[in-house]
Amino acid sequence: MKKPTQEFYTLLDNLYEYYNQKLFSNELPAVMFVITRKKNVFGYFISKRWQQTQELVSDEIAINPLMFGSYPMIEILKTLVHEMVHLWQYHFGEPSQRTYHNAQWGEKMQDIGLMPSATGEVGGKKTGQQMMEYVIPNGVFESVTKELFQLSETDIELNKIWFDRNILKGKLNPEIAQILLGIVPEVAAASNMELPNALEVTQGKKNKLTYICPSCKIRVWGKPELNINCNDCTEQMQAM
Template identity: 40%
Template sequence: MQNNQSEAASQDPTTQAYAELQFAFDHYNRSLFGGELPRCLITMQREKRTYGYFSRRRFVHTVDQRSTDEIAINPSYFAVVPLLEILQTIVHEMVHAWQAHFGKPSRPGYHNREWAEKMEAIGLMSSSTGAPGGARTGQKMADYPIPGGPFMLATDELLTRDFQISWCDRFPPAEAAPARPTSSAAALGATLTGVLEPVAGDRSNRVKFRCPICASQAWGKPSLSLLCGNEACDLAALLPAS
């Protein structure tokens, strides 16, 4: 993505911000869904108390009457949660899109067993608390990455291409959204203000950290001191991953 980064620097903010979200969608579609998800309209919506949502056939073309789904991401939280949490949100909603087209969704807003099993298959464990031990199904669900699973492997590949979210809200909410509890990986303390500084070609400016207990991961500058937010890890210090 390095060539794209130089091009992005000359883009207007709207094009750059949405191109990054589309790039992540396309990457995960190929890596986790075999490219089978239909294209959708990705939007930024300041929906209160939630990180994102999926809406089936929300938009229709005014000329040829084609319809398309919406995946909405809340930019209010971009500055106060780690990049990993934003990527989890995108994939979380992509699983809803998969279920809408290839599975059997339950009532609106409910995360059923089929959805939970698909989440696990692509490397995200559904959890009502965002941590191990939470309920796998329910109305309001979070998730956490499975160490070594497809999602983390795909994310590692994405971040080796110097992927980033370039624009964040200067006045973010003071707290994380309760509608999608912060996952153990997202509670590491490495928010976007710490991990998304421009990288000038050399990836040594950004390294991967890993919790020695639960294996949750975060990315940031080598000088960062990060603690794991998973309650069972008792604020263990994250170590640079080899």
């Protein structure tokens, strides 16, 4: 009998342990995973959120399951590592209450192969309250993530990921099909992997789009065909 809860959280735990070993030399303590459906939030970290005994306390990392149906697996992995850097900073660094994503956090992100960026693109501000990131070419994160996708199914079963049916609506778009195979485009090309015929692949219509300000490059997430402006720049935001 399938055990969805066990499979869902075991996968997150295995991914955490993998990146803890590869990027943090197994320094990070075990963590409690939860899911959040908070709008426009991919994930977050909270220190000492859980307690079992007087001495046994655990930090929390939350992941939004809506990502699993809307974004490639690489985005989920970036979000996980993003929050792991917050956890690292809480235990071994000096987190800032004022800016949240401070310079030390940004330097650690770069050390492990992720570039902080307020816009998610080259040239974006590297510190601030809300922060995205992009993969540094030929960096450590890119290297160990490619290794991850090439592991056998008995190591980390990426193909057992569960999706929110409200996102899938019974069909798979090409990106989700790639997630089920546990691959990203560049790895698929390198290994000549193909989608199985059993998967019904359709492009589908996106439930939400990313809108970007052409001036300051700030991004928001919203329904298709929104007519919204950037209050700071008075520019109309454009759908990506």
